[in-house]
Amino acid sequence: MPRFFSKYKNFLFVLVPFGFLWAIKPLMPSWFFIPPKSCLGGCGSIEGMIPFVGWINTGIKFLKSYEIFGLFTFRELTRSISKGIDSVLNFTEAIFYNGFENLGIEPLPWIMLFGLAIVYGLYLRGWRLALLGGACFFYLALFSLRGIYELSMETLSAIAVSAPLSALIGLLFGIVAAKRKRFHDALWPVLNVLQSLPHFSYLIIVAIFFGVGSKAGVIATIIFAFPPMTRLTILGLKGVSQEIKEAGIMAGCSKWQMLFKVEIPSARSSIMLGINQVIMQCLAMVVIASFIGQKGLGHDLLARLQNLRLGQAFEIGVAVVFIAITLDRFSQAMALKEPERLKEGNFFKRHPFISSSILVILGSVILTFINPFASRIPTEYTISISGQLNSMIKFITTSLFNPLGAFRDFMLVYILMPTKAAFQSLPWIAVIAFVGLIGYRLGKLRLAITVMLFVFFIAASGYWVRALITLYMVCVSLVICALIGIPLGIWASKNDKRTKIVQNICDTFQTFPSFIYLLPAVMLFQISDVSAIFAIVIYSSIPITRYTIFGLRNIPNHIIEASITSGCTERQMLWKVKMPLAFPEILLGLNQTLMFALFMVMIAGFIGTVDLSQEIFRALTFADGGKGLIIGLCVAFIGLTADRLLVAWSDLQKKKLGFIS
């Protein structure tokens, strides 16, 4: 017995008080179980212990009418920003699909985009990338019977505004943060919250201040997409080696020369990776921003999904995925591209890319005059397979109706319902104690207090019960993801070939905008907790798989050799050597998986779960900015609590293993 105690003392330290608080629940009054409401926000209010929502809404009201220098209101300022965005957007829309009517200029012909994608793909990496880019635009142009091409161009013209602006803002913040420590320290927590806040929660506030429509969508996208750029810029600038900086100083650089000629170019690949991230985030927002009226692929995908016209939704979904993968691979290739020595010879030989681009542009303009196919494939020649898809989906779902239905019902009745009930019976005080004790065990008092405050915020906000349902969905998904991802990771880490296959699958899946995952979920399981969890699991299994592979493959070779010469069998090696050493990485993978799951759980609210996400959608409908933001913060704090604890645990393990000091 004493051995048992000492071995599991860390677990007992947390679980015994937690279990005790849970067990005494029947003996305690109801405030012990559900956070009480207080009269802080007026006694009739529907809010929780502390009226955060009311405060935020008062703040919004104040800002709306607040006059800056007595000249114009804050809202007038934000509205004029959105006007500015709107005119830029009109310009890109003209380029991509409207054309400049009064100047008599046609929009870019599809053949030009097609040709440029091929030339640029060849220049960046080779024929495979060229093929991808070419295929993407060919699909968009050909499968356009229901207007996919126009929708795609609408989406692209929005990205053409939001991505550069977002990257620029992110870069500026990153530069200042890398140079000014105080700005960095102030910015960092804001970035953390911004990145764990569900998108829907600030859509409302964006709509209040910037209006609705594509311009508001662009602004929401910019806010959402800049944090990773800032992070990667900071990382890149801080990673510039001391020697390189000294070389710059010794060459006699002024402050600005240092920044623009030495530091930024040296951090180039990190910054380019930031641009890649920005583009991906912009694509993730394509669907989400359509909630506040952004036009394009996302808007139509959403409408089809709502009407359960899955075949058409699928066709649009493929277009979104195609664009996402293409932009991702191209921007990645751009990040990895090394400067190349110019070849000797004439202009064509020295600048093959520029010259062939010019040829493509001129050629396609000429082609449009010769043959209308070059500017836009005429509608009668475009195709759509949504009809066939619809009947296929119908066939699959009807033939699989019984087994799938049985599976769904089994999951609901025997696993999900009981788990949900168990989560809902958690007393809030016990949960606060739980995270506090873990925090204290892992870090110091500081960590414990931070995570307890996070949880207290949720309890006090008045959305505790909903938060427990969100927590239940996330935890169930997390367990399933671990059961899929860890074995898959172990399998994949066996040899290079498997690793490559699985990593490619992960890369591709991660590129899919999250809304896409709702499609198969709804097809297979209609609308239920099972379909929500299905969508969450496919999306969130990616990081745990990746990190497991990473952890297992990055064990120093001499340790593997030592265990082989000690006579380990494969199995012993895995469980006695590799897994313990990979454990800290696997923990980080779990952390990422949890973040992905939280993100997806919010989107799953769209197909009717009853947790926090449903409340957010309600807030969206009633344009209740305060509510949206507070629920968003609740979700963010669930994420940040888990993040703090798991990262602290991982660090502790790494320290124990001597990986970090």
Place this chain on the structure above:
Amino acid sequence: MNSEKIINCQNVWKLYGNNPEKFINSSEDKSLENIKKNNFIPAVRDANIDVYKGEILVIMGLSGSGKSTLLRCMSKLIDPTEGKVFFQGKSLTDLSQKELIEIRRHKMGMVFQHFALLPHRSVIQNVAFPLEVQGIDRETREERASKVIKLVGLEGREKYYPRELSGGQQQRVGLARSLAVEPEVWFLDEPFSALDPLIRKEMQNEFLKLQSMLHKTIVFITHDFDEAIRLADRIAIMYEGGIVQVGTAEQLITNPATDYVAEFTKDIPRAKLLTLNSLADKSDVNEYSMRLSGSEKIINVSAKILKSESNISITDSNNNIIGSINKDKIIKILFEK
């Protein structure tokens, strides 16, 4: 050495830790023990050293001995905690940022251990970089850069990018870049430490060849005593931030100031380094049948001395006899430690 002082360090201190200025200014006891007891890391302790025009001063010490920090105090990459560094009579600490930039643009050049080339620039753009930041037009700076590139033997590689070059070639680019502004002082921070032994030797020869043409004032950092001996006019040995001894290689070997220096120089083949002067019996100025110049290295004349049965006279540069030597002494130097 009676030539002009280019760099003059006066009581230079650099401590790392919490508020080292206060410690330096208020503490009576600035011994190594007390510094460590107060949780400061002694990078440079009370360094007084001069660099004379046209000499190669090698600062030598093990890693963590503070040699790189001292070099960075000389180039003002690091602010000393206390003390002054004069560059051609001007106190570096009192210069404005603008004046410092001017000095760096025209009078200093520096070479780094890991080359520190800008990866996004070709060889010629790297070499021309210090000229570019001065605002010199492209044609002029590339013309000047190509001359230096030729000097370091990289002709034909102007358009290459650093990643396409070997380590030795990359450091040649580093040398060229530091020479592009025709600096008066040349700082080299372990320039050859990251290279393979064979390449290192080749680069050392190259370096000596360059110096014989250019006559720069050089501060050279190394942890390799062999390298120090090959290159140095004078060697400064550092230990835990303090300069233990400064002198020619011969002085360090024959008169080590501390046990630490003696330990360092113990394994050095003396015969290669010492001259007859340092072994001569100065009390015996008799005329013997053979005369040898005192400035000869022992290794070069040992065969002659060993063949000779009698003593040999040692002469100074004016051919006056200043002492004598016999083969017993040579045998001792060659075969005993």
